Amino acid sequence: MAALNLRKMPGKKREKLSVHVVTWNVASAAPPLDLSDLLQLNKQDMNLDIYIIGLQEMNSGIISRLSDTAFEDPWSSFFMDVLSPLNFIKISYVRMQGLLLLVFAKYQHLPYIQILSTKTTPTGFYGYWGNKGGVIICLKLYGYYVSIINCHLPPHVANNDQRLEHFDRILEMQNFEGHKIPNILDHDLILWFGDMNFRIEDFGLHFVRQSIKNQCYSDLWEKEQLTIAKKHDPLLREFQEGPLLFPPTYKFDRNSNNYDTSEKRRKPAWTDRILWRLKRQPQTRPFTPNVPVTHFSLSLKSYVSHMMYSISDHKPVTGTFDLELKPLMTVPLITMMPDGLCTMENDMLVSYSSTPNFHSSSWDWIGLYKVGMRHVNDYVSYVWARDNQISFSDNLNQVYMNISNIPETEDQFLLCYYSNNLNSVVGISKPFKIPLRFFLKEEEPLGETQQVLSQDGRPDPSASENILQVPCGHSLFHSCQMPSAAGDSIVLPEDTSGSLLYDCNIHPIT
Numbered sequence: 001m002a003a004l005n006l007r008k009m010p011g012k013k014r015e016k017l018s019v020h021v022v023t024w025n026v027a028s029a030a031p032p033l034d035l036s037d038l039l040q041l042n043k044q045d046m047n048l049d050i051y052i053i054g055l056q057e058m059n060s061g062i063i064s065r066l067s068d069t070a071f072e073d074p075w076s077s078f079f080m081d082v083l084s085p086l087n088f089i090k091i092s093y094v095r096m097q098g099l100l101l102l103v104f105a106k107y108q109h110l111p112y113i114q115i116l117s118t119k120t121t122p123t124g125f126y127g128y129w130g131n132k133g134g135v136i137i138c139l140k141l142y143g144y145y146v147s148i149i150n151c152h153l154p155p156h157v158a159n160n161d162q163r164l165e166h167f168d169r170i171l172e173m174q175n176f177e178g179h180k181i182p183n184i185l186d187h188d189l190i191l192w193f194g195d196m197n198f199r200i201e202d203f204g205l206h207f208v209r210q211s212i213k214n215q216c217y218s219d220l221w222e223k224e225q226l227t228i229a230k231k232h233d234p235l236l237r238e239f240q241e242g243p244l245l246f247p248p249t250y251k252f253d254r255n256s257n258n259y260d261t262s263e264k265r266r267k268p269a270w271t272d273r274i275l276w277r278l279k280r281q282p283q284t285r286p287f288t289p290n291v292p293v294t295h296f297s298l299s300l301k302s303y304v305s306h307m308m309y310s311i312s313d314h315k316p317v318t319g320t321f322d323l324e325l326k327p328l329m330t331v332p333l334i335t336m337m338p339d340g341l342c343t344m345e346n347d348m349l350v351s352y353s354s355t356p357n358f359h360s361s362s363w364d365w366i367g368l369y370k371v372g373m374r375h376v377n378d379y380v381s382y383v384w385a386r387d388n389q390i391s392f393s394d395n396l397n398q399v400y401m402n403i404s405n406i407p408e409t410e411d412q413f414l415l416c417y418y419s420n421n422l423n424s425v426v427g428i429s430k431p432f433k434i435p436l437r438f439f440l441k442e443e444e445p446l447g448e449t450q451q452v453l454s455q456d457g458r459p460d461p462s463a464s465e466n467i468l469q470v471p472c473g474h475s476l477f478h479s480c481q482m483p484s485a486a487g488d489s490i491v492l493p494e495d496t497s498g499s500l501l502y503d504c505n506i507h508p509i510t
Contacts, residue, residue, distance in 0.1 A: 014295075015142065017049040017109075017323040023150070023193040023272050024309075024316035025056040027254075028098075031078040038306055038316055039082065046320075051088060051104040053079060054135075054150030056195040057312075060097040076102060080374040090375040091424075094135045096120035099194075101135045101150040107414070110425040111332030114140040116181055121173045123153075123166045134170040134194070138181065143328025144296055145187035147174065151194035157267075160225050163197060164233065171235075186279060188296050189323075192239065193274040195314065198226040200248075205267050209259065212247050212268060220248075224270060239275040242303030242319065249305050249315040257307055274303065274319040295326035333358040334417040334427025337396075346404035348434070350415060352427060353395050362386050363420035368401060371412040371431050380406055385417070403434065 020040055040046045055075055072080070073095075079102060080090055088104040092115045095101070099120075105113055117138040124132035134151040151170060153163040174184040184190065200208055201223045211219045221227050221244065230237050248268035251260045260266045276298060302320040309316055337351035350366060364386070367379035383401040391398035413434060417427035 014324055014326050017141075017325070018047060018301075019050045019052065019321045019323050020048050021191060021193060021274050021319045021321070022051070022053045022316060023056075023195070023274060023318075024054075025152075025195040025250075025272060025312060025314035026075070027057050027312035027314065028059040029311040030059075031075055032309060032311055035078070035082065035309075037308060038318065040318070040320065041082070041086075048320075049106050049109060051079075051083060051102075052148055052191065053100075053102040053104070054193055055098075055100045056150070056152040057098045058095075058100055060131075073100070075100060079104070084372050084374045087372070089373055091115065092118060092137050092139065094118040094120060094137055096122065096133060096135050097131055099133070099135045099150055099152055101137055101148065103137055103139075103148065107428060109141075110416070110428050111334070112142045112327070112329050114422050114424045114426075116140060116145075117176055119174065121170050123169055132166065136170075136174060138174075138176065138184075138187075140329075142325055144189070144325060145182060146189045146191070147184050147187045149190065149192040149194070151192065151196065153195070153197045155197045157199040157201065157225075160198070160229070163225075164229060164236075167196075167236070188279045189298060190239075190277040191274075192276070193272075193317075193319075195271050196226065196273050197269075197271050198224065198229075198273070199269040199271070200224055200267060201228075203267075205265060208248075208267055212259075215247075217244055217247070226270075226273065238280070239277045241273060241275050242300045244270050245303070246305040246317075247307070247315075249317055251313045252310065252315065254313060255310045257310065260313075272305075272314055272317045274317060276321075297324045298322070299324070331355060332427050333419070333422075336415050336417065336427050336429035346402055347400040348403050349390075349398060349400050351396065351398045352417060353397070356395070358419075358426070359421060360385065361420040365418050365420075366399060366401065367416050367418060368403070368406075369414045369416060371414055373414070376416070376418060376425060379416075380413075406434065409434070 022038060024038075036042050039051070040048065058073065058075060076090070076093065083090075083104050087106050089107060089110065090102060091105050091110065091113060092103045093101060115137070117136070119136045119138075120133070121136065122131075122133040132152050132154055134149050136150075137148045139146055139148075149170065151167075153166050171184065176182075176184075200220055203211075203220065203223050208220060211217065224244070226241075230239070248270045250269050250271040251266045252258060253261055259268050278296070278298060299322045300319060301322055302318070305315045305317050307315055333355050335353050337353065348368075352366075354360065362384075365382050365384050367376070368381040369379050373379070381401055381403055383399055385397070385399060388399045388401065389397060390400060410433065412431040414431055415429040416425045418424070419426045
């Protein structure tokens with residue numbers, strides 16, 4: 001298990017996030033046994049923060065889709081199996097037939113990522129069929145707007161104009177009316193990738209293959225359709241791409257590194273691409289004394305194909321980026337209070353505070369997770385934040401959660417606050433272990449002299465029912481309230497000078 005580091009963002013410090021983008025037309029294939037190279041897991045110095053994975057041509061047959069509806073699709077399940085032990089959680093996904101888009105992030109970033117919208121934009125069969133088109137996730141990352149698009153555009157050399165039309169249509173359809181989200185062209189970052197199907201014009205098959213064999217890729221760029229289109233389309237020109245210094249990724253014989261040997265003998269092409277666009281910066285006038293310092297920048301560190309994977313007629317392409325930003329959001333909307341976490345018989349009391357601008361909902365909930373969770377619904381227990389609320393004052397809240405069904409374990413846990421309004425985790429605790437239950441077993445003595453207090457605070461020697469017994473010298477709670485029903489009484493030791501409370505990290509607090 002990778003070490004888990006949850007930290008509060010400093011107010012003015014610039015943050016550098018490492019983002020790994022994957023695009024792959026998998027041609028209906030199942031996941032291979034090992035994707036370590038694709039996910040950069042073999043690089044010890046690679047400290048990634050976010051994975052963005054886009055697949056095209058997943059198996060979308062009727063039986064497969066019915067199975068994927070009832071269970072996780074094989075590809076999503078595979079990525080979660082690999083990434084969750086490394087402290088990555090699937091924070092969002094969207095699927096349209098064979099198109100799938102997944103976003104994973106490390107735990108510490110969860111409170112600073114808000115999922116704003118997920119959309120599908122079909123462009124096949126006059127816009128009614130989802131075999132072609134785009135799937136989009138729009139989110140806020142540390143206060144910045146980011147849109148992520150995975151697309152599959154029309155094939156064949158002759159359909160270049162149609163590809164460009166679909167590109168424009170996908171972009172135009174991204175309106176966010178009623179969500180108070182700016183136009184997509186005003187977003188700080190657009191990441192656009194997928195099987196774009198752009199081809200190499202004019203050059204013959206022999207020349208193309210010979211250029212590839214000699215690694216003279218630049219000889220092919222001048223006739224590469226996307227490269228040509230960027231010279232003439234002002235909007236497309238705003239999208240950047242790394243140099244094509246890897247072999248064309250289509251079309252291969254399956255289970256080999258040989259380009260198409262079928263009767264069609266299709267000409268190789270760079271169909272699988274990763275583009276990005278940063279928000280237009282306001283132009284400075286000549287007399288402006290100082291150019292404003294940008295607080296959001298993206299730099300490409302690696303742009304490669306992965307020839308070792310041969311399950312498809314496409315090779316996957318990955319891009320690794322450094323995203324440097326000055327956080328606009330430095331404090332999570334919900335702060336889980338570690339010193340407010342305590343256990344009473346089968347209930348765990350949780351304290352948390354909220355920022356003044358946080359708008360809670362009746363559908364907000366707090367989940368208890370084992371460290372290594374796969375996604376937000378992978379909780380072991382949960383509680384509705386408002387239903388089980390027992391204390392409220394000055395933005396400090398306390399709720400209790402039933403943990404009777406959780407066996408005693410040495411595993412570490414996390415608490416996450418999920419906001420229904422924001423469709424996101426907005427608060428996360430530090431990792432902790434659930435301490436042993438603090439209630440007495442029948443064979444244990446009660447300890448020294450104890451008093452039974454009735455509800456009016458006076459000794460009640462006649463009380464015999466609904467008593468919570470606490471061993472002398474130990475206290476269940478430290479500056480927190482516990483629920484009580486009418487008629488309940490509490491056994492308190494006469495001398496609590498030696499009382500201890502164990503916080504979520506199991507360090508004694510005196």
